[in-house]
Amino acid sequence: GAVVSQHPSRVICKSGTSxxxxxxxxxxxxxxxxxxxxxxxxxxxxxxxxxxxxxxxYEQGVEKDKFLINHASLTLSTLTVTSAHPxxxxxxxxxxxxxxxxxxxxxxxxxxxxxx
Amino acid sequence: AQKIxxxxxxxxxxxxxxxxxxxxxxxxxxxxxLFWYKQPSSGxxxxxxxxxxxxxxxxxxxxxxxxxxxARKSANLVISASQLGDSAMYFCAMQAAYSGAGSxxxxxGKGTKLSVIP
Numbered sequence: 351g352a353v354v355s356q357h358p359s360r361v362i363c364k365s366g367t368s369x370x371x372x373x374x375x376x377x378x379x380x381x382x383x384x385x386x387x388x389x390x391x392x393x394x395x396x397x398x399x400x401x402x403x404x405x406x407x408y409e410q411g412v413e414k415d416k417f418l419i420n421h422a423s424l425t426l427s428t429l430t431v432t433s434a435h436p437x438x439x440x441x442x443x444x445x446x447x448x449x450x451x452x453x454x455x456x457x458x459x460x461x462x463x464x465x466x
Numbered sequence: 467a468q469k470i471x472x473x474x475x476x477x478x479x480x481x482x483x484x485x486x487x488x489x490x491x492x493x494x495x496x497x498x499x500l501f502w503y504k505q506p507s508s509g510x511x512x513x514x515x516x517x518x519x520x521x522x523x524x525x526x527x528x529x530x531x532x533x534x535x536x537a538r539k540s541a542n543l544v545i546s547a548s549q550l551g552d553s554a555m556y557f558c559a560m561q562a563a564y565s566g567a568g569s570x571x572x573x574x575g576k577g578t579k580l581s582v583i584p
Contacts, residue, residue, distance in 0.1 A: 382570075384571065384572070388509075392576070392577075393557060393574045393575060393576045393577050394511075394557070394574045396571060396572075396573075399571065441509055443509070443511060445511075445572070447570060452570055453499055453561065453570055455561075455570070455572060456513075457503075457510065457511035457513075458510075459508070459509065459510045460509040460510060460511075462509070
């Protein structure tokens with residue numbers, strides 16, 4: 351099946367620093383990628399929709415200046431958490447929508463961010 | 467707006483028995499898709515099964531089957547012959563026909579934690 355990778359899988363950073371998370375579709379092209387956030391024992395919450403070559407669409411309540419999204423190519427989207435704080439600690443998951451079969455979405459393995 | 471409801475926060479099942487995980491949904495769309503994902507403790511989201519709103523037959527994938535009752539707006543997941551490795555969180559999700567800007571967003575339920583007892 352289609353594969354989506356995320357890097358890093360785990361990251362610990364100090365408060366005030368920025369962290370970049372990469373999401374790559376390895377064997378298909380994705381014009382659209384989605385970024386989710388998941389708190390412990392909770393469901394996935396959509397943060398933003400990332401479209402290749404255009405600005406991301408953020409969900410209500412998500413600060414676009416804090417969570418910078420760049421979808422520079424058909425296989426790569428990045429999420430940068432700027433000036434991270436402990437409350438940003440969470441599990442971040444991306445999914446990629448297959449350009450050729452748009453109803454198909456494949457999830458990355460997730461990135462666990464801990465801000466100290 | 468779409469909404470997915472999973473009313474069972476946790477379920478227990480004996481190994482080798484069958485279990486049904488409930489999912490109801492609410493949407494005004496005529497065309498939509500319903501998904502079930504499994505999330506083990508590692509965190510990855512594993513696709514299990516898909517049902518299109520116009521599919522007349524219930525979807526099946528190995529030990530997984532989806533009991534789709536369109537009039538009742540329910541899409542329950544049935545796992546037959548449970549295995550210890552089935553212990554995980556299970557999420558029901560709905561995909562709209564079109565979410566704008568070429569995207570097909572997924573809306574997730576809160577999940578059900580399934581524990582398989584030896």
